[in-house]
Amino acid sequence: MTGNSxxxxxVQEDRVHRxxxxxxxxxxxxxxxxxxxxxxxxxxESEVPEPGDFKTDTLGRRPIILVxxxxxxxxxxxxxxxxRGSKVxxxxxxxxxxxxxxxxxxxxxxxxxxxxxxxxERFRNFDPEPDFGLIPVPRTQSHRGFVFxxxxxxxxSLEEHLGxxxxxxxxxxDRAPDGAIEAIRPIKCDYRGNWKLxxxxxxxxxxxxxxxxxxxxxxxxxxxxxFGTRPFTMRNAVSKHIERNYGAGHSMVDxxxxxxxxxxxxxxxxxxxxxxxxxxxxxxxxxLLELDVHIMIYPNLLLHTRMNHYRVLRxxxxxxxxxxxYPCKLKGAPRDVNDTLILNTAHHVSSMGxxxxxxxxxxxxxxxxxxxxxxxxxxxxLVGENxxxxxxxxxxxxxxxxxxxxxxYVEWRRLMVGEKxxxxxxxxxxxxxxxxxxxxxxxxxxxx
Amino acid sequence: xxxxxxxEELEQFVYQENNLLDDRRFEEWLGLLADDIVYxxxxxxxxxxxxxxxxxxxxxxxxxxxxxARTLHQLNPAQKPPPRTRHFVTNIVVSGDGNGAAHLSxxxxxxxxxxxxxxxxxxxxxxxxxxxxxxxxISQKKIHLISNNLPLSQLPLx
Numbered sequence: 326m327t328g329n330s331x332x333x334x335x336v337q338e339d340r341v342h343r344x345x346x347x348x349x350x351x352x353x354x355x356x357x358x359x360x361x362x363x364x365x366x367x368x369x370e371s372e373v374p375e376p377g378d379f380k381t382d383t384l385g386r387r388p389i390i391l392v393x394x395x396x397x398x399x400x401x402x403x404x405x406x407x408x409r410g411s412k413v414x415x416x417x418x419x420x421x422x423x424x425x426x427x428x429x430x431x432x433x434x435x436x437x438x439x440x441x442x443x444x445x446e447r448f449r450n451f452d453p454e455p456d457f458g459l460i461p462v463p464r465t466q467s468h469r470g471f472v473f474x475x476x477x478x479x480x481x482s483l484e485e486h487l488g489x490x491x492x493x494x495x496x497x498x499d500r501a502p503d504g505a506i507e508a509i510r511p512i513k514c515d516y517r518g519n520w521k522l523x524x525x526x527x528x529x530x531x532x533x534x535x536x537x538x539x540x541x542x543x544x545x546x547x548x549x550x551x552f553g554t555r556p557f558t559m560r561n562a563v564s565k566h567i568e569r570n571y572g573a574g575h576s577m578v579d580x581x582x583x584x585x586x587x588x589x590x591x592x593x594x595x596x597x598x599x600x601x602x603x604x605x606x607x608x609x610x611x612x613l614l615e616l617d618v619h620i621m622i623y624p625n626l627l628l629h630t631r632m633n634h635y636r637v638l639r640x641x642x643x644x645x646x647x648x649x650x651y652p653c654k655l656k657g658a659p660r661d662v663n664d665t666l667i668l669n670t671a672h673h674v675s676s677m678g679x680x681x682x683x684x685x686x687x688x689x690x691x692x693x694x695x696x697x698x699x700x701x702x703x704x705x706x707l708v709g710e711n712x713x714x715x716x717x718x719x720x721x722x723x724x725x726x727x728x729x730x731x732x733x734y735v736e737w738r739r740l741m742v743g744e745k746x747x748x749x750x751x752x753x754x755x756x757x758x759x760x761x762x763x764x765x766x767x768x769x770x771x772x773x
Numbered sequence: 774x775x776x777x778x779x780x781e782e783l784e785q786f787v788y789q790e791n792n793l794l795d796d797r798r799f800e801e802w803l804g805l806l807a808d809d810i811v812y813x814x815x816x817x818x819x820x821x822x823x824x825x826x827x828x829x830x831x832x833x834x835x836x837x838x839x840x841x842a843r844t845l846h847q848l849n850p851a852q853k854p855p856p857r858t859r860h861f862v863t864n865i866v867v868s869g870d871g872n873g874a875a876h877l878s879x880x881x882x883x884x885x886x887x888x889x890x891x892x893x894x895x896x897x898x899x900x901x902x903x904x905x906x907x908x909x910x911i912s913q914k915k916i917h918l919i920s921n922n923l924p925l926s927q928l929p930l931x
Contacts, residue, residue: 417817509825509827510826511817514926539843546839547839660824664825667823670827672832677931683849686853
């Protein structure tokens with residue numbers, strides 16, 4: 326095991342040691358201290374809409390069942406029989422009247438309670454408590470249907486942990502005329518690389534126009550033919566956005582400066598616009614339709630409003646990670662809109678998609694490159710412009726930076742060292758020096 | 774045309790089509806597609822409309838042309854180096870309507886050598902074919918991978 330003091334040294338203000346990505350012992354510690362402790366996203370309630378609906382998954386390394394019980398309550402239970410430990414739910418998704426262990430036939434209610442034990446009358450010293458059954462994960466809470474679980478019995482509540490993140494999740498859900506999203510079956514990818522590479526990549530606008538140049542060039546050419554828009558150039562590709570972190574490792578990007586005309590996007594449906602205007606009024610409806618943000622909820626949930634999906638990180642080894650992307654429907658929206666969003670998501674994130682595959686390739690290159698022991702440090706030195714704290718207490722700045730990744734590592738270090746959570750408001754230590762000199766040259770570039 | 778002749782003709786057509794993919798003659802491969810081609814690789818769930826249940830790919834001719842352009846682009850990361858592929862096609866079953874339209878189903882075993890590993894992708898292919906100007910063209914190609922419910926790494930054109 327790696328001592329706490331060494332985690333202080335491995336993660337510094339603007340650089341991270343290669344071992345953080347390559348050392349199996351550190352990965353073991355992460356499974357215990359991050360995935361075994363903080364709030365981890367486990368699923369969306371819309372995946373189990375009816376009583377008895379369940380899905381199986383893992384929380385860190387532990388098999389779990391997300392199930393809606395006969396009482397309509399959604400629970401997260403460990404998928405392990407109280408007799409000998411066999412799993413009791415076997416399908417990815419299903420509907421069950423009860424969970425029956427196929428090894429010796431113990432049965433459990435969909436609420437998790439023990440129901441039946443074959444030959445029970447001949448068991449000795451077996452007098453279980455009335456609530457004996459499938460073991461619930463110590464803490465489960467949800468926000469707008471997003472279900473999180475924590476293996477730690479104590480610690481901040483989910484609302485404290487999410488902080489401002491709750492507002493961003495709300496925005497994603499508010500774009501549905503019925504106020505809720507519905508997650509459909511995930512599109513699954515995997516890559517040969519550490520899980521944090523995907524987490525960093527989602528908070529990284531530095532790589533986009535470079536790594537994805539082939540996809541962006543071809544995409545821009547198609548749009549040019551269809552809409553008469555501009556071709557791809559590196560200059561056109563300079564992103565004009567706002568980046569923010571709001572504590573607990575979470576961050577977000579608002580691509581507010583890149584919003585194209587509404588008629589070009591998937592939400593340009595008159596019927597949908599009408600439903601939204603009726604619900605929210607013209608101004609907020611327009612804003613919700615144009616909303617283009619990436620939301621990162623540390624450590625494993627990444628949301629994408631333009632294509633209306635979220636991705637879940639599933640580390641399986643120090644150098645192996647799965648990314649499950651869940652396309653979402655906007656409940657109450659016209660079918661056309663949802664069809665387009667679902668197909669756009671697939672074309673973006675699948676193993677035959679046009680963008681995510683580039684990232685997966687880069688993660689493998691990085692994982693290989695970090696086997697070089699003389700390559701001590703991975704650098705995150707790119708700073709944002711006009712860094713300040715905004716009216717919501719978020720740390721905010723303009724344009725491309727590696728600020729969000731540095732922020733992820735503040736939380737990583739905190740969890741790995743075992744410091745108490747401070748809630749999700751950025752602390753002064755995380756905010757750091759905010760009065761950076763504003764260079765007129767870089768500002769000009771940012772506005773281009 | 775007898776069933777036997779049709780079968781032989783379509784077998785040859787599909788073998789050639791798969792060879793073009795393996796030989797990376799993607800522009801020629803595009804030439805085998807009907808203008809209204811639907812190229813479809815279902816995701817975990819198979820019963821339902823693509824926009825309803827999700828897909829790995831659901832693409833028309835424009836999308837496929839863009840895919841080929843990306844594949845051949847000098848800066849495509851997934852093509853550094855290009856994967857080497859070989860499609861094995863067996864268990865072919867052919868039926869024609871006697872009026873220039875046909876259906877062909879087959880088993881597919883695709884081997885891909887990339888990232889210092891050998892990957893195998895077994896599945897089933899379903900073709901809808903139409904005779905256009907004396908030659909067969911593909912109006913739908915649907916590939917059901919048996920691993921479409923598992924995490925996959927980058928896939929080439931199937």
